[in-house]
Amino acid sequence: MLPLPRVLVFDIFGTVVDWHGSIVQELQQRYPQVDGHAFALAWRAGYQPAMETVRSGGRGWVALDALHRDILDGLLPRFGLAHLGEPERVELNRVWHRLHPWPDSVAGLTRLKVRFTICTLSNGNLGLLTDMAKRAGLPWDCVLGAEVFRVYKPDPRVYLGAAGVFDAAPVELMMVAAHHDDLAAARACGLQTAYIERPLEFGVAQVKDVSPVGANGLHARDLLHLAELLGC
Structure with a gap:
């Protein structure tokens, strides 16, 4: 375990x-x-x-x-x-x-924040992520993105760079994403992973397959469910 x-x-x-x-x-x-x-x-x-x-x-x-x-x-x-x-x-x-959060995002992040440090790790630039968080009420402890490392995911320098920011071993971080390729790249760097189901990411006309992949440590319906799985 x-x-x-x-x-x-x-x-x-x-x-x-x-x-x-x-x-x-x-x-x-x-x-x-x-x-x-x-x-x-x-x-x-x-x-x-x-x-x-x-x-x-x-x-x-x-x-x-x-x-x-x-x-x-x-x-x-x-x-x-x-x-x-x-x-x-x-x-x-x-x-x-100005992107809108999913209905569970703010409440789920707020619960997770009580027990864990929560941080973006996105290909978005810092100004974009900060503006989005301010407008949507996303309660990040820290905003990191590819701009900090000047490489885009799935380059290992992004995932390992995030661990370095927190002076942590990669296994002390968990990558949370709705994309299996992102999670696979994080896992290859030693991070734990959690998949979030977002079947409507591409709209109701193009419902996404959100079947579990065994390699992921956790599989959650949404961020509130992830909080439950992590004991928050």
Whole structure:
């Protein structure tokens, strides 16, 4: 049996906040003629390829806000929004700072915070994560992201760097995420792992398989359930 972790580090997009539903809602409010579901999926589809240009050395380090903006500029003509000016593009790109938490997130984190140090470990940049936390009421003890280490997950330097920040052995951290690839990378670095079911991450039209994977230490329906499993 592994010891209880000291620190819980959290993936954010899809795990703690509903990126798809938030973007759909914002598009419906601003540009109702656009298919918000398709737009959200297309924007997110550019996420991994954009980060790979940095991981591979094809471009120097840039924060996620800049990558999101590059993807956005490429999407706008496809969705009939090529006419948007710079102020409108800047404001739309900041939707990632305004993502809504899942209904259980604030209460679940608040319970977990009583017993554990809770910290972001996201590919989001610090300004984005801080703005999001302020707006959504996410009660982090610490905000960490790829920007601190200047590499994107799943680079081991992110997971091991987080352990270093807390002067902890990797096994003293638990990575909490709704994505098995993130958890596998964390586990390869010695972290404990907990999977969170988010079947609606991609919307009701594209329900996600949330079947358990045996390698994960814990499997929870949501963050409140994780708090129960961890005795909070």
